[in-house]
Every structure is written in C-alpha cells, then in structure tokens.
Amino acid sequence: MTDSAPRRPGRPSTRGHLGSLSVKDPIEVLPPTALNILAAARRILESKGFAALSLSAIAEEAGEAKASIGYHFGNKEGLVVALVDSLVHEANRGLIAETRRFPMGEQRVRSLMEGEERIVEDIASFRPLMEILPHAMRDDSLRARVAELYAGYRETVLEVLDASTGPDRAVLEPFAMLMIAVVDGLSIQNALDPEGANVRAATALWERMIRAYLRDLGIIDIG
Amino acid sequence: MTDSAPRRPGRPSTRGHLGSLSVKDPIEVLPPTALNILAAARRILESKGFAALSLSAIAEEAGEAKASIGYHFGNKEGLVVALVDSLVHEANRGLIAETRRFPMGEQRVRSLMEGEERIVEDIASFRPLMEILPHAMRDDSLRARVAELYAGYRETVLEVLDASTGPDRAVLEPFAMLMIAVVDGLSIQNALDPEGANVRAATALWERMIRAYLRDLGIIDIG
DNA sequence: GTCTATATTGGGATAGAC
DNA sequence: GTCTATCCCAATATAGAC
Numbered sequence: 001m002t003d004s005a006p007r008r009p010g011r012p013s014t015r016g017h018l019g020s021l022s023v024k025d026p027i028e029v030l031p032p033t034a035l036n037i038l039a040a041a042r043r044i045l046e047s048k049g050f051a052a053l054s055l056s057a058i059a060e061e062a063g064e065a066k067a068s069i070g071y072h073f074g075n076k077e078g079l080v081v082a083l084v085d086s087l088v089h090e091a092n093r094g095l096i097a098e099t100r101r102f103p104m105g106e107q108r109v110r111s112l113m114e115g116e117e118r119i120v121e122d123i124a125s126f127r128p129l130m131e132i133l134p135h136a137m138r139d140d141s142l143r144a145r146v147a148e149l150y151a152g153y154r155e156t157v158l159e160v161l162d163a164s165t166g167p168d169r170a171v172l173e174p175f176a177m178l179m180i181a182v183v184d185g186l187s188i189q190n191a192l193d194p195e196g197a198n199v200r201a202a203t204a205l206w207e208r209m210i211r212a213y214l215r216d217l218g219i220i221d222i223g
Numbered sequence: 224m225t226d227s228a229p230r231r232p233g234r235p236s237t238r239g240h241l242g243s244l245s246v247k248d249p250i251e252v253l254p255p256t257a258l259n260i261l262a263a264a265r266r267i268l269e270s271k272g273f274a275a276l277s278l279s280a281i282a283e284e285a286g287e288a289k290a291s292i293g294y295h296f297g298n299k300e301g302l303v304v305a306l307v308d309s310l311v312h313e314a315n316r317g318l319i320a321e322t323r324r325f326p327m328g329e330q331r332v333r334s335l336m337e338g339e340e341r342i343v344e345d346i347a348s349f350r351p352l353m354e355i356l357p358h359a360m361r362d363d364s365l366r367a368r369v370a371e372l373y374a375g376y377r378e379t380v381l382e383v384l385d386a387s388t389g390p391d392r393a394v395l396e397p398f399a400m401l402m403i404a405v406v407d408g409l410s411i412q413n414a415l416d417p418e419g420a421n422v423r424a425a426t427a428l429w430e431r432m433i434r435a436y437l438r439d440l441g442i443i444d445i446g
Numbered sequence: 447g448t449c450t451a452t453a454t455t456g457g458g459a460t461a462g463a464c
Numbered sequence: 465g466t467c468t469a470t471c472c473c474a475a476t477a478t479a480g481a482c
Contacts, residue, residue, distance in 0.1 A: 031465085033465075033466080048361075049357055049358070049361055050357065051274075051358075054456080054457060054458085055457070055458060055459085056456075056457070056458090064466080064467095065466060065467050065468075066458085066459090066467095066468095067459085067460075067461095067466075067467065067468080068465075068466060068467080069458095070458085070459065070460070071465070071466075072465090075458075075459075076457090076458065076459090123360075127357075127360065130356060130357050130360065131357045133353060133357075133411065134272060134273065134350075134353050134354045134356075134357065135272075135274075136415065137346075137350065137353065137414050137415070138271075138272055143415060143416075146415055147415040147416035147419065147420075150411075150412055150415055150416065150420070151416070151419065151420075154420075173421065173424070174421065174424040174425040174427070174428040175428060177409065177412060177420060177421070177422070177424075177425040178405065178408075178409075178425050178428060178429055178432075180408065180412065181404070181405050181407075181408025181409045181411070181412060181425070182401065182404050182405060182408055183408065184404075184407060184408040184411055185401075185403065185404025185405055185406065185407040185408035186400065186401075186404045188356065188373075188404070188407055189373055189400060189403065189404060191360050192359065192360070192366055192369055192370040192373055193366075193370035193373065193374070196370065196374065197370075197373070197374075197377075197400060198396065198397065198400070199400070201396065201397040201400075202397040202400040202401050202404070204397070205397040205398060205401060206401055208436075209401075209432050209435075209436055212432075212435060212436075213431075213432055213435075254447085256447075256448080277474080277475060277476085278475070278476065278477090279474080279475070279476095287448080287449095288448060288449050288450080289449095289450095289476090289477090290448075290449065290450085290477085290478075290479095291447075291448060291449080293476085293477065293478070294447070294448075295447090298476075298477070299475095299476070299477090
C-alpha cells in the first residue's frame with residue numbers, strides 16, 4: 001500500500017521565486033526513523049555546527065544505520081533541505097502563538113520587546129540559524145526556504161502591531177524589517193563578545209527609538 | 224640569518240579575554256609566498272565559501288604547492304587564523320580613512336548613512352564575514368579576533384560622531400552597537416531575498432529614526 | 447623554502463543480506 | 465525498511481628530494 005518510496009535524487013529543483021513554496025511540515029509526513037534522524041541532525045547542528053554534520057555523526061547520534069539516511073533522504077543534500085525545513089517550521093510554530101494575547105498598544109509593544117530581548121541573549125537558539133545562513137546564501141533551494149522563514153518573522157511583527165492588513169501595512173513593513181535586523185545584528189555581537197558588548201543597553205535604546213516612532217505614528221498612546 | 228621557522232602547531236592558544244590582542248598586520252610580517260597563499264584563500268572564501276576552502280583548492284588557486292601551506296602556517300587551523308587576521312585588518316583599514324572628512328553634524332551623518340547603505344546592498348562584501356562567523360562563534364581564538372573587528376566598527380561609528388572621547392561616549396556606545404547591528408541584520412535579509420525585502424525602505428526608516436534621536440541629543444542641529 | 451609523493455583518515459554513497 | 469560491509473574519493477598532514 002505504501003507508495004512512499006523516496007526516489008534518489010528527488011527534489012523539485014528550483015521553484016520560480018518564493019511565493020508559494022509552502023514547505024510541508026515534516027512531522028506530519030515522515031516516518032519515525034526519518035524524524036529520529038532529523039532530530040539527531042538538529043542536535044549536532046546546534047552543538048557542533050554544520051561542519052560536524054557528517055552522515056556518520058548523525059547515524060551515531062540517532063542510533064540508526066548510516067544507510068538509512070540515504071534511504072529516507074536520498075543523499076546528504078536532501079537531508080540538509082529537510083533539516084532546514086524542520087528548523088523553519090519549528091521557528092515559526094512558537095512565534096505566532098505568543099502574539100495577540102494582549103490588547104494593542106503599550107502591552108503589545110512590551111511583549112514584542114521582551115521577546116526580542118530574550119532571543120538576542122539566548123546565544124544557543126541563534127546558532128543553528130547562523131550555521132545555515134552561509135550555505136543558504138549559496139544554494140537557491142535553501143535560500144528560498146530561509147527567506148520564507150524571514151518573511152514569516154516580518155509578518156509576525158506586523159501582526160503584533162495589528163497591521164498585517166490595512167493601510168498601515170505599507171508603512172510598517174520597513175519597520176518589521178528593522179525589528180528583525182536588530183535582533184540578528186545584536187545576536188551576532190552578543191555571541192562574539194557577551195562581556196564586552198553591552199546588548200542590554202543597546203536593546204534599551206532600541207526600545208526608546210521604537211516607542212518614539214510608534215508614538216509619532218499614533219500606534220501607541222503615551223510612552 | 225632567518226630565524227623565521229614557523230614551528231608546527233605554533234599558536235599561543237587562547238589569550239585571557241580580548242583586551243590587547245592587537246593582531247599584527249600580516250602584510251608587514253609574512254613572506255611573499257605566504258601572502259600569495261592568503262590572497263588565494265581569501266578569493267576562495269569569497270567566491271565558494273568556507274566549505275570549499277580546502278588545501279588543494281588554495282594551492283591550485285595560488286599556484287603554490289600544497290605543502291607550502293603547511294610550511295608557512297603549520298596546519299589548516301593556522302591558515303584560517305591568519306586568514307581571519309587579514310580580513311580583520313583589511314576591513315578596518317578602509318573604514319577609518321573615510322571618517323572625519325566632514326564637519327560634525329549633518330554632513331557627517333549623511334556620509335555615515337551612505338556608507339551603511341552601500342554595505343548593506345553589496346552582498347559580496349558581506350559574504351566572507353558571514354562565512355567566518357559560525358566558526359568564530361565556536362573557536363575562541365577566532366572569536367576574539369572577530370570580536371575585535373566589531374569593537375573596531377563600533378569605535379569608528381563613535382569617531383564619526385566625535386564621541387570617541389568625552390562624556391557623550393557612554394551615551395553613544397549603545398547607539399554604535401545598533402548601527403552595526405542594523406547593517407548586519409539588513410545585509411542578511413538582503414542576501415536572502417534581494418527582491419522581496421525592501422532594504423531601501425528599511426534604511427530610509429532607520430535614517431529617520433537616527434536623525435530624530437541625534438537631534439534630541441543635540442548632536443545634529445536641524446534635520 | 448619549495449616541491450613531489452605518499453600515508454592516513456574520514457566522508458558519502460550503495461550493494462546486497464535480512 | 466533496516467542493517468553490515470565495502471567502494472571510492474577527497475582532504476589533511478608529512479617525509480624526503482632538491
């Protein structure tokens with residue numbers, strides 16, 4: 001009955017340009033062994049980086065045979081693509097949930113800032129993405145997927161600001177880009193030099209600038 | 224006469240914590256063959272990424288023998304360290320020059336913003352650093368060097384604002400961090416999706432926010 | 447200092463038994 | 465679907481001639 005034979009060099013190559021790439025959630029589709037392998041790969045990526053992501057290392061970490069990786073993902077490239085997809089999904093999953101719990105205005109902005117601060121100071125959570133980025137910039141297939149993740153990030157910021165539809169959207173899109181950029185940029189400086197670089201002060205300043213801007217726009221009331 | 228015998232696993236391992244690491248400029252110290260090898264490595268890093276940085280590839284690109292790399296740099300790790308040092312030097316060299324050509328105020332801020340915009344939109348110049356970052360976050364020796372580079376970036380921003388000494392410094396340090404963070408963060412989004420992400424609009428917004436902030440501080444006059 | 451040649455290791459892929 | 469065993473190749477390191 002199972003028509004699920006993962007044919008070897010099986011990937012739809014490149015799609016036109018982002019748009020509706022809409023990656024399937026791996027947890028829904030993959031058999032247990034494949035999920036086990038993916039989880040192991042993810043752990044290795046986090047702890048030892050992309051360079052250490054060898055088939056042998058993954059197989060050992062997962063407690064599966066090396067050949068099983070080939071069976072389920074075709075080859076290493078297929079595995080990496082699936083891994084990125086799973087990272088993208090996981091990252092987007094938790095993000096939307098936190099949103100919209102507060103009424104628009106002061107509290108919403110507050111929780112946005114707290115989320116930002118949390119991400120910047122958690123070096124570990126930033127690392128897997130950092131490992132993938134250089135490769136994503138070279139491989140069109142990966143790039144499209146990670147770009148989609150970032151588009152999702154920006155979308156979430158817009159939702160937090162109640163601007164995902166309506167006339168405010170065009171105005172706030174650049175703002176969402178900046179939000180994400182600051183998180184990434186400060187994460188880099190924090191990871192490089194947690195002692196020397198005072199990220200707390202920088203995020204505090206960023207919050208001031210944000211509040212001033214949103215106040216001018218009338219998005220939040222006082223300050 | 225030459226006491227320049229690069230002994231094999233020869234690196235001072237880890238230094239305490241940044242401070243005065245003060246990397247020697249490789250151009251001053253290294254023999255021509257070593258410089259040739261470094262330049263070749265740099266080209267490969269830019270064009271094909273860290274993963275493609277094999278000794279064979281470097282040797283071929285440089286037109287030198289593979290064994291010469293071992294001779295001059297001990298082993299691959301030594302080569303990478305030297306490579307990062309050279310990148311750090313080159314990056315810092317050009318940066319200081321542009322500064323202080325204009326009187327403080329409007330024009331200085333203008334040139335700062337233009338520099339920022341230029342860097343963000345030049346994907347190629349961002350790539351070598353992006354390739355190195357994940358490795359730098361794992362290797363203390365590299366991390367210290369790249370952290371020094373970032374400290375240099377922040378310092379340059381402070382100099383542009385005439386605040387590298389004096390009471391303004393403490394106030395503007397977080398601002399310098401943000402400046403750098405925005406450059407890195409927008410570069411990432413630009414590299415991932417040059418079409419979909421409107422970096423121009425984001426930098427324009429950032430400029431508005433900066434001007435408002437600096438005006439409040441009395442650093443620039445009008446706006 | 448620079449080269450050729452080689453030793454050794456480790457990675458990715460796959461055949462074929464179960 | 466999963467495993468063991470093996471093949472092939474690329475990469476680093478180094479010995480030793482020049």
